[in-house]
Amino acid sequence: MSAKLAEYIPIVGEGVVQELSVLGARLAGKTVVNVNSTRIGGGVAEILGRLIPLLGEVGINARWEVVEGTQDFFALTKHLHNALHGTPHTFTAEDRGVFDNTTARNLERLDLRGDIMFIHDPQPVGLIRKRAAIGGKWLWRCHIDLSAPAPGAWEFIEPMVRQYDLSVFSAPQFTRALAIPQVLISPSIDPLSDKNRELSRTEIEATLLRLGIRSDKPIVTQISRFDRLKDPLGVLEAWQLARPRVDCQLVLAGGGADDDPEGAEVLREVRDRAGNDMDVHILDLPPTSHLEINAIQSASAIVIQKSLREGFGLTVSEALWKSKPVIAGAAGGIPLQITHKYSGILTHTIEGTAFWIKQLLSEPEFARQLGRNGHNHVHANFLLTRHMRDYMLAFLLLEHPDADVIRL
Amino acid sequence: MNQTSIPASTTTASAEQAFEFCARLNLTLLTGRRARDLAEMAENLRSVPGSVIYHHTHHFLVQHQHLSPEPPNDFAYWVSNILLERRLGEELAAIDVMRFATIHDLRAALVRVIEANLERTREVRAAPLGQEFHFMRSVSFVLPTGVRAAGLRELRNALAYVSRSAISYHMFDARLRLERADNDFAAWIEGQLGEHALAEALRTIDPYTHTEEGLRRKMINLIDQRLGN
Numbered sequence: 183m184s185a186k187l188a189e190y191i192p193i194v195g196e197g198v199v200q201e202l203s204v205l206g207a208r209l210a211g212k213t214v215v216n217v218n219s220t221r222i223g224g225g226v227a228e229i230l231g232r233l234i235p236l237l238g239e240v241g242i243n244a245r246w247e248v249v250e251g252t253q254d255f256f257a258l259t260k261h262l263h264n265a266l267h268g269t270p271h272t273f274t275a276e277d278r279g280v281f282d283n284t285t286a287r288n289l290e291r292l293d294l295r296g297d298i299m300f301i302h303d304p305q306p307v308g309l310i311r312k313r314a315a316i317g318g319k320w321l322w323r324c325h326i327d328l329s330a331p332a333p334g335a336w337e338f339i340e341p342m343v344r345q346y347d348l349s350v351f352s353a354p355q356f357t358r359a360l361a362i363p364q365v366l367i368s369p370s371i372d373p374l375s376d377k378n379r380e381l382s383r384t385e386i387e388a389t390l391l392r393l394g395i396r397s398d399k400p401i402v403t404q405i406s407r408f409d410r411l412k413d414p415l416g417v418l419e420a421w422q423l424a425r426p427r428v429d430c431q432l433v434l435a436g437g438g439a440d441d442d443p444e445g446a447e448v449l450r451e452v453r454d455r456a457g458n459d460m461d462v463h464i465l466d467l468p469p470t471s472h473l474e475i476n477a478i479q480s481a482s483a484i485v486i487q488k489s490l491r492e493g494f495g496l497t498v499s500e501a502l503w504k505s506k507p508v509i510a511g512a513a514g515g516i517p518l519q520i521t522h523k524y525s526g527i528l529t530h531t532i533e534g535t536a537f538w539i540k541q542l543l544s545e546p547e548f549a550r551q552l553g554r555n556g557h558n559h560v561h562a563n564f565l566l567t568r569h570m571r572d573y574m575l576a577f578l579l580l581e582h583p584d585a586d587v588i589r590l
Numbered sequence: 591m592n593q594t595s596i597p598a599s600t601t602t603a604s605a606e607q608a609f610e611f612c613a614r615l616n617l618t619l620l621t622g623r624r625a626r627d628l629a630e631m632a633e634n635l636r637s638v639p640g641s642v643i644y645h646h647t648h649h650f651l652v653q654h655q656h657l658s659p660e661p662p663n664d665f666a667y668w669v670s671n672i673l674l675e676r677r678l679g680e681e682l683a684a685i686d687v688m689r690f691a692t693i694h695d696l697r698a699a700l701v702r703v704i705e706a707n708l709e710r711t712r713e714v715r716a717a718p719l720g721q722e723f724h725f726m727r728s729v730s731f732v733l734p735t736g737v738r739a740a741g742l743r744e745l746r747n748a749l750a751y752v753s754r755s756a757i758s759y760h761m762f763d764a765r766l767r768l769e770r771a772d773n774d775f776a777a778w779i780e781g782q783l784g785e786h787a788l789a790e791a792l793r794t795i796d797p798y799t800h801t802e803e804g805l806r807r808k809m810i811n812l813i814d815q816r817l818g819n
Contacts, residue, residue, distance in 0.1 A: 195753065196751070197613075197735070197751065197752050197753025197754075197755075197756065198753055200735065200736075200753070201613055201615065201733070201735070201753060201755070204613075204733050204734075204735070204736075205615075205731075205733070208733075351620065354620055354724035354726065355720060355722075355724065357620050357622065358622075359622045360622065363619055364619060364620040364622070365617060365618065365619055365620070366618040366619070366620050366726060367618075571615060572617060575615060575617040575729075575731055576617060578731060579617060579729060585729065586639070586640075586641045586727075586728075586729060586730065587729075587730045587732060587767070587768075588729065588730070588731045588732070589731075589732045589733075590731055590732065590733040590734075
């Protein structure tokens, strides 16, 4: 159940919510058609599910369409996604055919009548080819790091991207030279969602009990898929290095091991490496475990996100929002969320991560200060209301593409 | 100094023209330009649009408002923390934005400081891969908030309530981006209410050394003194 705009007032203040209403009034009656590739699962769907009702509340007719495709299509777009991130892949004429045919079928079945087409990520990017017939302004939202794609990947989508009016990226280092304007809009967390709302002590303790985590020792946590790029083995090793000096538990919680053969393998390796240590809790959670993740993060003394590569890394914002000291790899969007030694700790090695686990557990006042600063930074920059505001500003920018100062 | 210069009084004039609070919301655009070293930084600084200079000298105030009073601008932060050129970083951080009436003048000052450094050093350090400076620009959207004040007490009460972006707009943008000589609060208090001492006190606040919440508190305190609160 998504929240009403008024419910955000105690968190962000009345002025911010009023600004959203004023912006909404400038866009009232416009139809914004969001198109992505899934209604459930993943950060994009999670954010759309919460943003669309809020946009509706301020008078924008925001709709959500989902492209459908065959297994071939989604296998291709998975390759495309990985290749845009740099994993080599050869794209054939047959791949092009699969992409174009799926796009054509979706152009027939989707209701794309509206003023602004808001197309998310590469799967639906080809819908632009009917732009002349459909009309409206077209906006492409890219959540991927496009700075170092494998050969052929960018060329696969570039002829489509260049036809858009505007593109939106999550971090400055994710972009590349484009013929169209690029807007920077960071993703966000929803402070009222089950994953981020404030939990009572009873709720937290009941959840920990259910998961078999004790509350008699400090908890060090990493929440992430069991993926090598999130380096769960490195986290385990860092914790093992730190533990002789500071008695603490380790929680590695995440999902993705069910439908991902590599994830299952990584999970097995982590379990083998941890052995029978009663202080290590390895939890393979279903994707709906929002309350569990919230409770674990809330109960933690330190949250780690030791990513080797990362998208934006919203789990960092989730932990900072709970005023937790975070130790994270300086990858992807993480440095936008953490200023080293001010609002968290950025590390580059297993040993460095171990060092900071010891330091922060031994210096709780410093750790608390990091958490406080981190919370303030998220409050100012990474909440859903800021995200909604930026999207509305981007919609308005479509009407004044060359202006520096726009009076509304 | 301000504390002794504003006489307290419970009665103040009413304005003929009410103060209309506007909010300023910025959207960040990526320009695709990057700098790897100081030479590229200087080259870009000379040619980027003014909205780029404005962005990198002002967005920190919004995004890191809790960090203030450091670091005041992105150029100084990058030079100090990525290029590890501490002296130049300090010089860039010390550029007093309040001294400049226009973005054009501020740009010239930034370029001057970097060029002087390039002349005195032979070694040009490059940023590590992935930590290049990305030039961005701000597009500002100015919108009426519907909040008005006809007198000093109303202004004080509204200041406690309006969003941070409204305070920023009237303090920062009015002066430097819109090239009005004064911040809007000082101009209105002087022009409409004839409160010279209070206007002067507000005029001499350096907003670049405060967080936005700190600014709000400072202005309310000054007005409270005048109102004898």
